Amino acid sequence: MRTWQKSIIFILALIAIPIIYFENQYFSHQQREAQIKTSQRAIFKAYRTHSENNYANFTVYTDSKPPGKIYYFVPKNQEGHTIDLLQQQQRIGERLYQKARRNKQKNITVYITYNGDNLHNDTYRLTPTGAVYSQVNHRFSTKFGKFADQLGHEAVYNLANQTKPVTFKALYKDAATLPMIKQTAIDQQLKKHHYTTQQLEELEKLDFPTDLNYHQFSFSQHGLTLHFTKNTLGIKHITLPLATIGPYLNPDYIAEDYTMPRAKKKSMAVALTFNTALNPDRTHQILKILNEKAVQATFFPTGEAAHQHPKVLRQLRVANQAIGNQSYAAEDSINTMSEPDLTTNITKTDRAIFQATGALPRFMRVTPDTTNKAIAIASQRSLISWSVDSEDWRTDIQAAEITKNVIERTTGGDVVLLRTAPETIKALPEIIDQLRANGYHLVTIPSLFKHRLAPFQQYAKAADPYQG
Structure with missing residues (x-):
């Protein structure tokens, strides 16, 4: 080949190489843009499906930005009004968008939707959630993928006709x-x-x-x-x-x-409860029996006793025995007190128990025939009476009769009234053993009633319904 021919071929090659390069770049760019648009459409469809599956009534808002877009999938109530979840969604959308901008991402697209869960009828819990997608460059390819995401704060709405969170x-x-x-x-x-x-x-x-x-x-x-x-x-x-x-x-x-559990029609739980002046020797004997037999009971000390014997009361607390408020003194007649006097009496007792144990009693001992509403108002707590009276208050009663009274009168769910008298202490081991032999398990007042305990209500037996 002659020299001039070689020169022409060289010149043509010099011209062709840039043309081919730029043509390849052009078609690569076109292909990349097509791939990104395809990915965007697929992701948008996925977020729409996600929104429909979480709560189907929504609308889509688009916020166009100079180098990208933010899509908001916003729930609507049943009247067609968008709920104020949009405000939180917009804050999340802006944060994600700005984060991508600061990191110099390309083809930024933000999708803001929600996670939803139906609680009851028209009540939903909704949580905003968002993600920002951008162009991700690999060695020889470009993909459109997730750059960052964020979860918002959950709120509960009645979507029948409300646009604000629950009041x-x-x-x-x-x-x-x-x-x-x-x-x-x-x-x-x-x-x-x-x-x-x-x-x-x-x-x-x-x-x-x-x-x-x-x-x-x-x-x-x-x-x-x-x-x-x-x-x-x-x-x-x-x-x-x-x-x-x-x-x-x-x-x-x-x-x-x-939600509030329903009362069980048949309960095999029984609560042993003690009205007590916290006599150290007697209380220690009872606590020793309870510990040996792995039993938890409920004690109702007077405030006066709590002041006189704080160490004894603290021992009951450490042993996981439940503690309630009886009144400040055993002779106090709370059924006939005025509301101001009741408030003073209850508060004084609470303070004594708190100083000894670091906790406050959340239920109060009353008699089964208590009808004084002032007690409920002043105490602001559950009122606990009893369904089984051991009659150990009688001075002539013996341990065998105390045991007989409890065993013969007890059925599932009962609250048993006991005191810390010497004959009661003698009867206690046999009472526990026979109750267990009859299939009952012994629990505290909070365990017997669980979450059904409520202020202003009086309870004597676990089968009693919660009266709201």
Whole structure:
């Protein structure tokens, strides 16, 4: 080949190589763009399907950005109005978008949807969830994949006609709701902290809900969170798990596992309860029997006894025996007291028990014929009477008769009244053995009634229905 021919071929090659390169780049770009669009369509379809499966009534909003888009799948109530979940979704969408921009991602697309769960009828719990996708370059290929994701905060909605999360008024169930919220919150704090009596008083003064217009809260199926104004204890919020507070809230907004359990028609549990002045020798003998036989019982000391024998009461607490409030003195006639005097009496007893044990009693001993509503109002707690009287209050009774009274009168679910008298102590081992031989298991008052215990209600037997 002549020199000039070689020169022409060389020149043509120089011209062709860039053309072929740029042509390949062009078609590669076109192919890459087509692949990204195909991926975007597939992902959009997947998020639409996800939304339909979680809660089918929704609309889609598109927010176009200079280098990308944000798609919002927003739930609507049954009247066709979008709920305020959109506000939280938009915050998540902007965060994800800006995160991708800061990391210089290309072809940014954000999908914001929700996880939903139907609780009851029109009640749903909804949680915003989002993800940002972008162009991911590998060695010799380009893919469209997830860059980052984020989960929002769960809220509960009635989607029949509401657009806002559930109100406190909607969560309210009955008269037990407000005192149980306060009791549960205080008990939870007492388990976490060793408060002094003064700190306990400050805790009780926090701005707990007092009416249905309360708004300092947030609610999800994780629990009810109370938010507090500035206080000396530095408590900003308290979250009450639904496992403890759920039974006292409106069941329409609570998952079934956390609603008030129904009373069992037949129960093989029995609660032994002792009205006691905490005589050290007698109480130690009873506690020794209970420990040897692995039995938990419930003790109702007077406030006076708690002041006189705090170590004895503390031993009962350490042994996991349940403790209730009897009154300040054994001779106190709470059935005839005025409400102010009752409040003083109960508070004084509570303080004595708290100083000895670090905990507050959440139920109070009353007689079966108690009808004084002032007691319920002043105590703000469950009232516990009894269904089986051992009659060990009689001065002429012997251990054998005490045992006979308990065994012959007891059926499942009973609350047995005992005292710490010498004959009762003699009878106790046989009472435990015979009850067990008859198929009963012995439990505390809280275990017998579980979550059915509620303020203002009087209980004498586990088969008694919860009256809301």
